[in-house]
Amino acid sequence: MSEIRGVWIANRPHSKVLESRQNIIEALDFLSFYGFNLLFPVVWNRGYTLYPSQIMNHYHLPAIDPFFEKQQRDPLAEIITEARQRNFQIIPWLEYGFAASHQANGGHILQQYPHWQAIDRNGTTVRQGGLTWMNAFHPEVQQFMQSIIKEIISNYDVDGIQGCDRLPALPVTAGYDSVTIGQYQASFAKQPPDNHQNQDWIQWRANLLTKFLAEMYQGVKTIKPQAIVSLSPAVYPFCLNNLLQDSKAWVDQGLCDMIHPQIYRSNFFGYNQEVKKIVKTFEPNSLAKFAPGIAFTANGKDVSHQDLIKYIKTNRDRHFSGQVFFHYEGLRKNNDAVAIALAKSAN
Numbered sequence: 001m002s003e004i005r006g007v008w009i010a011n012r013p014h015s016k017v018l019e020s021r022q023n024i025i026e027a028l029d030f031l032s033f034y035g036f037n038l039l040f041p042v043v044w045n046r047g048y049t050l051y052p053s054q055i056m057n058h059y060h061l062p063a064i065d066p067f068f069e070k071q072q073r074d075p076l077a078e079i080i081t082e083a084r085q086r087n088f089q090i091i092p093w094l095e096y097g098f099a100a101s102h103q104a105n106g107g108h109i110l111q112q113y114p115h116w117q118a119i120d121r122n123g124t125t126v127r128q129g130g131l132t133w134m135n136a137f138h139p140e141v142q143q144f145m146q147s148i149i150k151e152i153i154s155n156y157d158v159d160g161i162q163g164c165d166r167l168p169a170l171p172v173t174a175g176y177d178s179v180t181i182g183q184y185q186a187s188f189a190k191q192p193p194d195n196h197q198n199q200d201w202i203q204w205r206a207n208l209l210t211k212f213l214a215e216m217y218q219g220v221k222t223i224k225p226q227a228i229v230s231l232s233p234a235v236y237p238f239c240l241n242n243l244l245q246d247s248k249a250w251v252d253q254g255l256c257d258m259i260h261p262q263i264y265r266s267n268f269f270g271y272n273q274e275v276k277k278i279v280k281t282f283e284p285n286s287l288a289k290f291a292p293g294i295a296f297t298a299n300g301k302d303v304s305h306q307d308l309i310k311y312i313k314t315n316r317d318r319h320f321s322g323q324v325f326f327h328y329e330g331l332r333k334n335n336d337a338v339a340i341a342l343a344k345s346a347n
Contacts, residue, residue, distance in 0.1 A: 004258075004291040004322025006038035007031060007331070008093060009079070011045040012067065015329050018042075018050065018075040019067075024082050027328060032086045034331070034339045040162055040230075040324065041079050043092040043152060047100055047107045051076035051156070055147045060112060080157055091160040091230050092152055097167025098145065099131040106132040116141050118174040121194055128171040136170040137180045137208050145212075146219055153223045160228030161220060165262060168209040168216070169233070169243040172196050175205050183208075197241070206246040210255070217255045232260040232293050232324070235274050236281055251286045260324045264295035266303055268310045275314055291315070291322040296330030296338055305341035312345060 009017050009027070017027045018041070031039070043050045048065035051074050057063050068075055076092060083090040100116070101107025106125060110117050110132065118126035118133040126133045134141045149161055163169075173196050175181075184192045184204065193201045217229050231250065239245035239261075250256050261278065265271040271294075278290060294311055296303060303311075315323050325331070331339040 002037065003316075004038055004324065005036045006040060006260075006291065006322065006324035007036050008324065008327040009039060009041040010327045010329070011042045011050065011065070011095070015327065017328055018079070020071075021073070021078050024075070024079050028079070028082045028086055028088065030331075030336075030339070031328070032088070034343050036088070038089045038091065038322075038324070039079070039083055040091050040093040041076065042095045043076055044094040044096050044148065046096065046102055047109045049148065051152070053148065053151060055144075055151045058147075059144065061108060076152075076156060084157065089159040091162050091228060092156070092158055093162040093164065093232075094145075094149070094167050095164060096131070097163055097165075097169055098134050098136040098141065099129075099166045100134045101132050102130060104132060106134075109134065113140070116144075117177075118170060119177040120173040121176045121196060123176070126171050126174045128173070131166075133171060133174060135174065135177050135179070136168060136212065137175065137183070137205070138177070139179075142212050142215075146216060149216060150219055150223060153220050153227055158227070160230055160257070162230040162232060163213075163216075164232040165234045165239065165243060165245070168212050169239075169245050170205070170209065172202060172205075172242050172244060174244075175201070180205075202241060202244065203246075206240055206244040206249070209244055210246050210249050210253070213250060213255045214253070228257045229255070230258040230260065231256045232262055235261045235263060236277070248281060251282055251289065257289065258291060258321070259289050260291050260293040262293040262295070262326075263311075264293065264298040264326070266298040266301040268307045268314075271307070271311050272314055275318060279318060287319055288321050290318075290320040291324055292320065293324050293326055295326045296333075302333075305338065308338065308342065309345040312342075 100109040116134045118135040233239040233245040233247045263274045
């Protein structure tokens with residue numbers, strides 16, 4: 001594949017793209033015109049799938065986001081059809097991962113399955129990043145997520161599947177539920193440390209998520225050997241110490257085909273520091289798997305066009321495979337100013 005020029009497509013209310021077939025057509029025409037080649041449309045958000053799901057039905061959960069149910073549409077099927085007509089690769093993005101809901105009570109998933117909630121050392125439900133979390137170590141929760149992933153890969157003409165800073169992930173405060181404590185005690189004959197930032201305890205829990213990823217990777221490849229497993233974790237080692245994402249182990253163990261660390265920095269200095277860390281941390285022969293995530297707005301500031309172009313040049317100089325932008329709507333601001341500036345720098 002030529003240089004990856006990817007873009008995330010968010011759900012409403014952050015983006016209008018999926019709200020109608022016409023919006024999808026207009027967005028994809030626009031992205032095609034401006035030289036993008038890889039789409040990451042959201043398919044799992046706020047506890048809903050954005051396609052009619054038999055798996056959700058099976059779990060007595062809503063089969064699709066109510067907005068799309070009212071419209072009687074399958075936005076995933078529609079965007080795939082339009083993507084294929086324009087030669088895009090398309091990799092559905094499981095944005096919420098192990099997060100159950102943006103609602104404090106955990107929404108419909110945790111109401112239906114209260115024993116799925118992630119628990120901190122005070123015995124309260126884990127909430128981080130404005131989201132309430134499922135317990136990613138619980139076998140039932142893992143099975144639920146694996147089933148959704150397999151359903152998408154089996155039923156849709158997609159090029160792969162994408163996890164992000166919520167899949168596989170869990171806030172570092174989690175792991176104090178009875179199931180996880182029981183697992184830990186079986187291994188070490190003692191209680192887990194009270195300090196959730198204890199490095200051995202972090203690593204032990206991160207290893208559980210790496211094991212989940214290995215099963216996910218194998219499950220995807222069994223159904224569709226050529227499918228891409230793409231991951232967009234937070235930057236390393238922040239991702240390990242805060243979200244139990246051992247992305248170094250993932251890459252070293254060959255558990256992803258592409259990786260898009262979220263280098264969401266508002267200026268070139270900050271971006272370049274993270275790139276240097278990647279080059280220092282990861283094996284040289286794995287750098288071709290990297291296509292960093294770039295945000296148009298980072299830390300509350302719009303990134304200048306000049307800096308965006310420098311980010312791309314740096315990725316090329318490091319022999320990364322490209323970049324993925326967060327997210328589509330940022331290209332359209334100020335009369336498409338960012339898209340126009342990026343197109344000029346394409347070569």
